[in-house]
Amino acid sequence: MTATTDSTTTVFTGRCYCGATTVRTTQAPQTIAYCHCIDCRRWTSAPVAAFAAFDEKVVTFAPNEGRHITANPGVTRTFCATCGSPLTGRYDYLPGQVYIGVSIFDQSSDLEPKIHTHESERLSWLHIDDDLERISSSGRSKINEASK
Template sequence: MSDLSGRCRCGGLTWRAEGPILWSAFCHCDDCRRAASSDYVSWLGVRRAGVIWTGDRRLFRSSPRVVRSFCAVCGAPASFETDVFPDETHLYAPSLDDRSLYRPSAHIFWSERLPWVSVGDDLPKHPKGLQDAAANGRSLLR
């Protein structure tokens, strides 16, 4: 078990989480890209019960089953929580204090990637998300 920590851009919002990292992946879905204004998002999943937040964290219900959070001071995106994975919090990997802890294991929602995204890695590329990968016997666990 490891202790993970991270922060937003301004440092006004911090988090600590009991490890381990449950999974890690690059997400190419339209919702994540738009929420982060990015070509894709680097996620890591941790146990929700082990996450402690400090600072002014704001919540936004981005869809009926999803709550995203962000720093109220600088606006940096902080997390993704969904009823689909009720025991997990998904954190933005670049927010890690020790970024060397992040080792992505797959690309998810590859079918929704932007047309200009080209990657040179040999990671698995799942057309859909975590549920679909699991249903097809492909684990994203590290």
């Protein structure tokens, strides 16, 4: 699938709040999803999270991915060691994939979500007017379907 991709081509660039950590990817995300779950909302402190899912092989952080934290079994997240900005999420059931919040990217406006996940945990006062599919689970299979 990636055989013809030039691995030196930067597709997306981004940085944390303070700028100490930067990120670049050499491919577009596999999918982009809103997540309404309480875990992601607490992690980002936002009313809804939006993540781009990448093959971890195409993502490079400098100087590194930050500090690691596991507060819930099976989920590892990292944050900038200097400013605390959320950087990545990794899920044991999605090996090889890394989730990065769309808002740390310079090209956030090009990273439009394709699906709402954990819709059942959506804050009742949050209304996003779109026609995207809404699922109550993590949609681990649906997420990859939606990226086609």
